[in-house]
Amino acid sequence: MKQSLGPKILAQPAPVWVIGSYGLDGRPNVMTAAWCGVCCSKPPCLAVSIQPQRLSFAGIMEHKAFTVNIGSADQAAMVDYFGMVSGNKEDKFHKTGMTPVKGEMVNAPYIEEFPLIVECAVIAVHELGIHTQCVGEIRDVKADPSVLDTKGMPDMLKVHPFVFTPGSRAYHAIGDYLGQGFSLGKELCKADTEPPKTTSKAAPARS
Amino acid sequence: MKQSLGPKILAQPAPVWVIGSYGLDGRPNVMTAAWCGVCCSKPPCLAVSIQPQRLSFAGIMEHKAFTVNIGSADQAAMVDYFGMVSGNKEDKFHKTGMTPVKGEMVNAPYIEEFPLIVECAVIAVHELGIHTQCVGEIRDVKADPSVLDTKGMPDMLKVHPFVFTPGSRAYHAIGDYLGQGFSLGKELCKADTEPPKTTSKAAPARS
Numbered sequence: 001m002k003q004s005l006g007p008k009i010l011a012q013p014a015p016v017w018v019i020g021s022y023g024l025d026g027r028p029n030v031m032t033a034a035w036c037g038v039c040c041s042k043p044p045c046l047a048v049s050i051q052p053q054r055l056s057f058a059g060i061m062e063h064k065a066f067t068v069n070i071g072s073a074d075q076a077a078m079v080d081y082f083g084m085v086s087g088n089k090e091d092k093f094h095k096t097g098m099t100p101v102k103g104e105m106v107n108a109p110y111i112e113e114f115p116l117i118v119e120c121a122v123i124a125v126h127e128l129g130i131h132t133q134c135v136g137e138i139r140d141v142k143a144d145p146s147v148l149d150t151k152g153m154p155d156m157l158k159v160h161p162f163v164f165t166p167g168s169r170a171y172h173a174i175g176d177y178l179g180q181g182f183s184l185g186k187e188l189c190k191a192d193t194e195p196p197k198t199t200s201k202a203a204p205a206r207s
Numbered sequence: 208m209k210q211s212l213g214p215k216i217l218a219q220p221a222p223v224w225v226i227g228s229y230g231l232d233g234r235p236n237v238m239t240a241a242w243c244g245v246c247c248s249k250p251p252c253l254a255v256s257i258q259p260q261r262l263s264f265a266g267i268m269e270h271k272a273f274t275v276n277i278g279s280a281d282q283a284a285m286v287d288y289f290g291m292v293s294g295n296k297e298d299k300f301h302k303t304g305m306t307p308v309k310g311e312m313v314n315a316p317y318i319e320e321f322p323l324i325v326e327c328a329v330i331a332v333h334e335l336g337i338h339t340q341c342v343g344e345i346r347d348v349k350a351d352p353s354v355l356d357t358k359g360m361p362d363m364l365k366v367h368p369f370v371f372t373p374g375s376r377a378y379h380a381i382g383d384y385l386g387q388g389f390s391l392g393k394e395l396c397k398a399d400t401e402p403p404k405t406t407s408k409a410a411p412a413r414s
Contacts, residue, residue: 037244
């Protein structure tokens with residue numbers, strides 16, 4: 001029997017992505033966002049939700065560009081800091097000693113010291129409520145060669161990103177390898193054994 | 208020096224959420240989605256991208272509702288299977304012995320045996336390309352009491368969800384606790400020491 005927790009944001013896990021942009025004055029800034037995710041395969045897009053009063057928002061709208069900087073677990077304190085302070089108050093690159101590098105494909109800065117970078121051009125903006133969703137078409141991905149696997153893809157255990165828990169606000173690292181997508185389920189695809197009898201609690205749909 | 212990997216979907220990690228819906232014929236169905244994420248705090252919303260030719264899509268549009276079912280790492284093979292086979296071909300609830308339960312707040316079924324459930328009403332639909340993004344307003348969250356922490360919030364290590372790696376397609380479990388969001392970064396907020404001198408590679412923004 002499930003316990004109802006109400007209409008709260010308790011889906012998990014959420015990624016922890018650092019969004020890089022130039023401000024209206026051309027200065028590089030970063031902020032941390034967790035209301036994010038990939039949203040389309042073709043064109044390749046991801047979505048990042050930002051509150052319009054955030055300093056980053058105006059710059060992203062002006063330059064129609066942002067970067068996603070994916071940090072490793074040992075950068076978690078820095079990533080958390082990037083989400084706690086406004087770029088209006090502090091130069092976050094200066095404070096942390098990180099190096100802003102101008103994107104090659106879009107007009108936004110990325111963090112040289114982060115292992116995995118995605119350069120995005122804004123192609124759609126959706127006002128949803130207190131957050132506005134910026135859809136970015138992926139124009140390039142850049143990685144430290146040290147985090148690539150033998151096929152040249154970013155290896156999750158080498159990038160070693162971390163996730164956020166809505167509700168409890170805990171950060172957790174990525175853990176054990178479980179298997180391959182579109183492969184782990186093959187045995188079930190083949191199986192034609194009768195499942196255990198269960199009494200369905202499902203009422204018919206309303207229409 | 209970063210290596211360019213091209214305009215590919217290589218952002219990580221991605222959640223692995225099982226989307227529940229009733230079909231046009233009222234039958235419960237589930238499919239697995241990774242192009243997902245929370246997208247707004249008020250109203251509380253999450254976004255799930257689905258290809259329109261998927262069986263689930265028509266039902267979600269018809270009933271304006273879906274559930275997000277968050278499985279634990281030991282359910283990974285089943286979750287993978289849910290993403291490999293169409294509900295047109297197989298009754299995935301029957302095959303796996305899972306129990307569909309009608310949502311309390313929306314007209315969509317959830318999986319009784321999964322630890323964490325989010326009931327969503329569709330409030331916006333965005334055609335982005337081969338995927339269409341369904342924005343769902345969260346109407347309720349339901350959890351197994353066994354996965355809640357002492358404050359009644361879903362505990363990441365008890366839900367024990369897993370993530371997907373775009374590119375390599377690897378699934379990984381959630382790992383070590385790193386600390387609290389909006390807390391880990393406090394030391395950096397206080398610090399006013401000069402960061403190490405770095406040579407900025409940043410060119411000025413174009414505008």
